Amino acid sequence: MKCPYCGYEESKVVDSRSTEDSTAIRRRRECSKCGKRYTTYEKVEDIPILVVKKDASREYFDRNKIIAGLIKACQKRPISRAQIENIAEDVEKNLSNQMISEIRSDAIGEIIMKKLKNIDEVAYVRFASVYRQFKDINTFMEEIKSLMCNK
Numbered sequence: 047m048k049c050p051y052c053g054y055e056e057s058k059v060v061d062s063r064s065t066e067d068s069t070a071i072r073r074r075r076e077c078s079k080c081g082k083r084y085t086t087y088e089k090v091e092d093i094p095i096l097v098v099k100k101d102a103s104r105e106y107f108d109r110n111k112i113i114a115g116l117i118k119a120c121q122k123r124p125i126s127r128a129q130i131e132n133i134a135e136d137v138e139k140n141l142s143n144q145m146i147s148e149i150r151s152d153a154i155g156e157i158i159m160k161k162l163k164n165i166d167e168v169a170y171v172r173f174a175s176v177y178r179q180f181k182d183i184n185t186f187m188e189e190i191k192s193l194m195c196n197k
Contacts, residue, residue, distance in 0.1 A: 047075065047086060054079035095141050096148045104148070107141065109134045112158065119173035123166050133161045167193055 048055050054077055061074040070089035076082070095107040112134040120130060137157050141149060155177040162170040171189060180186045 049077035049080060049082065050084050051082045052077060052080040093142070093145065093147065095146065097154065098148055098150045100151060107138070107149075109138050112137060112154070115173065115176070116158070116162075116169075119162065119176070120166065120169045123169050125166055125169060129165060133158065133165075136161065163193075 047057055049057060056078040057075040058078065059073050060076050060083065063072055064070070065072055065087070070087045073086045073088065075084055075086060077084070096104045097107050098104055113130055116130045116133060137154060140157060141154075155173075159170060159174055159177065162173055171186075171193070174180075174189055175186060178185075178189075180189070
């Protein structure tokens with residue numbers, strides 16, 4: 047770490063603590079040459095995840111899009127906002143832990159559907175109907191029958 051005052055590359059850490067939101071570590075340093083103190087922040091580098099859409103376009107992963115879709119699917123269902131946010135957080139953590147840089151949108155949808163299926167079947171069918179783009183009542187009924195058979 048170069049001193050911002052004299053450019054010397056050696057310093058010692060005088061104080062170290064987490065930031066208020068615990069997303070970084072704040073360090074007070076003292077230059078070994080000029081003795082001046084300065085502050086640095088250290089945080090974990092996020093690897094951006096690109097989502098490959100059905101039309102082959104790419105966009106950055108956005109947890110808020112998952113939350114918005116889940117809110118629609120869970121409307122008037124006994125599912126709390128905290129549960130919805132937990133699903134979105136679990137999906138994001140799952141993708142980050144895999145250390146992948148790209149994922150297809152349908153793979154994200156499948157992960158969400160597995161989680162919804164365990165929480166609320168009606169919300170699951172609603173999400174699946176939009177996600178899988180059910181063309182008619184027969185595909186809708188097939189999904190419901192598969193749900194009933196897996197009980």
